[in-house]
Amino acid sequence: MRAFEKIQYELPLLIFILLLGIPHMKELPDMYYTMHIFDYRIGFAPRIFIGSLMALFTDYKSLAFMNRFFTIVFLIEAVLLAFAAGGIIRRAKGEEKETVIYFIALFFAIPHTACLPYSETLSLDRFLVIITVLALMALRLRGFRWLVPLFTVAGLATYHGFAFMYMPVIALLLIYEATGDRKSIRSLTLCVIGFITMAVFSAYFFLYSGSSNFNNPGDFIAWAADKTDMSITGHAVKVVRFYLCSSPLDHLEYTIEEEFVQRRIGPDLAAAALLLPMFACFWKIWITALKSVEKKAEKFIFLMCLLAPAARIPMYFLSSDYFRFWMPVVAAQFFFLFYFTVAQDGAVLKGLGEAGRFFRKNFMLFLAMLIFFAMTFLLSARGEWWTKLPWRMGLDY
Numbered sequence: 333m334r335a336f337e338k339i340q341y342e343l344p345l346l347i348f349i350l351l352l353g354i355p356h357m358k359e360l361p362d363m364y365y366t367m368h369i370f371d372y373r374i375g376f377a378p379r380i381f382i383g384s385l386m387a388l389f390t391d392y393k394s395l396a397f398m399n400r401f402f403t404i405v406f407l408i409e410a411v412l413l414a415f416a417a418g419g420i421i422r423r424a425k426g427e428e429k430e431t432v433i434y435f436i437a438l439f440f441a442i443p444h445t446a447c448l449p450y451s452e453t454l455s456l457d458r459f460l461v462i463i464t465v466l467a468l469m470a471l472r473l474r475g476f477r478w479l480v481p482l483f484t485v486a487g488l489a490t491y492h493g494f495a496f497m498y499m500p501v502i503a504l505l506l507i508y509e510a511t512g513d514r515k516s517i518r519s520l521t522l523c524v525i526g527f528i529t530m531a532v533f534s535a536y537f538f539l540y541s542g543s544s545n546f547n548n549p550g551d552f553i554a555w556a557a558d559k560t561d562m563s564i565t566g567h568a569v570k571v572v573r574f575y576l577c578s579s580p581l582d583h584l585e586y587t588i589e590e591e592f593v594q595r596r597i598g599p600d601l602a603a604a605a606l607l608l609p610m611f612a613c614f615w616k617i618w619i620t621a622l623k624s625v626e627k628k629a630e631k632f633i634f635l636m637c638l639l640a641p642a643a644r645i646p647m648y649f650l651s652s653d654y655f656r657f658w659m660p661v662v663a664a665q666f667f668f669l670f671y672f673t674v675a676q677d678g679a680v681l682k683g684l685g686e687a688g689r690f691f692r693k694n695f696m697l698f699l700a701m702l703i704f705f706a707m708t709f710l711l712s713a714r715g716e717w718w719t720k721l722p723w724r725m726g727l728d729y
Contacts, residue, residue: 342418348440349410349449357406358451363653365455366568367575369393369556375543376536379575381489382459394561402455409449409462416465420670428681431688432673434698435613435666441702442610443709444662453659456491461663463487464498468671471505477522480506481529488530492537492580493647497660499530500643501667504636508675511629541579549573580650603658606708609701611641613687614665620683621672630679637668 367379371387374380386393386401417436424432439445447453448461467483470476484502487494503526508514510523546552549572553564564572618638625631643664647657672680691698 341421342415345417346410346414349414353406353450362454366564366571368398369560375545377543377576378492378537378540381486392559405458406449412462412465420674423674427688428684431684434691435669437702439666441706442662444659445666446709459490460487460494460498467502468667471509472674481526484529485533488533488537493651495534496643496646500640501664503530504633505671508633538580542577549577552576617680617683617687620686621679624679624682640664
């Protein structure tokens with residue numbers, strides 16, 4: 333009985349994630365499968381951290397092996413999210429426990445966060461969620477805090493866009509731990525090391541201009557020929573040319589001039605509008621917290637939580653698949669809230685309490701919001717017609 337009590341929240345959540353995953357799991361290749369063929373034998377290049385992990389198990393990365401690998405990634409992420417959510421509920425006290433459950437229900441209902449373990453999310457991005465959650469867990473555990481810079485490097489090595497996706501969450505929480513009542517020499521040192529790591533490796537991956545061992549895409553393709561059963565043709569050749577033979581900044585001009593005209597501003601604004609009920613909940617919490625503190629450092633932290641969605645703006649110009657970056661925008665809000673709740677931050681708990689009272693007083697309104705988001709996500713796996721809707725909320729990659 334005691335053993336069950338220790339996992340009374342985690343087990344139902346894990347079963348829910350696993351069952352929900354059945355209609356949403358798809359096999360590779362996705363648009364980034366080509367990158368997983370390569371590893372650090374070609375040089376310390378961007379986007380090949382996952383391929384380098386695969387290389388620890390095999391030199392021949394067949395499509396079947398990749399699909400097995402990402403099935404394991406899904407299982408790891410499911411366990412990680414379930415146990416993280418269960419731990420957050422367990423650490424909440426009194427009425428705040430009920431409110432935390434409301435927000436965890438939202439996390440698993442809103443399409444942008446519900447789909448994080450599944451194939452609607454690109455293979456690179458699914459891996460980034462694991463890295464981010466592990467980094468936030470490590471930051472709360474004294475013996476593991478020094479792993480945070482390593483997780484940051486792993487995130488940037490997986491995809492340099494991590495710098496504008498989840499790294500701002502880690503950066504702001506490093507500042508949080510280094511200020512206020514938590515301030516110590518160790519936390520200040522970790523914050524400094526963390527920011528230096530972020531700056532150095534972000535610069536490296538954004539300025540990477542190609543391996544010195546290869547001169548053109550053909551050299552990379554020849555190297556990979558006997559290491560996979562997948563053909564590098566068509567769009568895959570373009571992936572190699574853009575991502576392994578030049579820096580992200582080199583094709584920035586192409587992204588802006590050639591593809592910016594194709595930007596779907598209307599659907600992007602629609603995606604933002606459909607998320608307004610969720611953002612309103614978080615804005616209420618951050619504004620309440622902002623008004624509840626007096627120290628400038630604390631005001632800065634909660635102001636940054638409020639403005640965190642703006643971190644997506646650079647990716648609007650750096651990447652053509654800009655819809656995809658709504659996912660970290662939404663996830664970041666939950667990560668901040670859950671971290672502060674576990675840390676028992678008084679200002680955030682005050683805002684959380686106000687949100688909880690509003691949900692209880694207007695429970696049918698909350699339930700309607702939950703059902704709206706949940707149905708939107710569940711319908712995303714129901715056929716081709718969904719992909720043609722202009723308000724698919726970013727689930728198009």
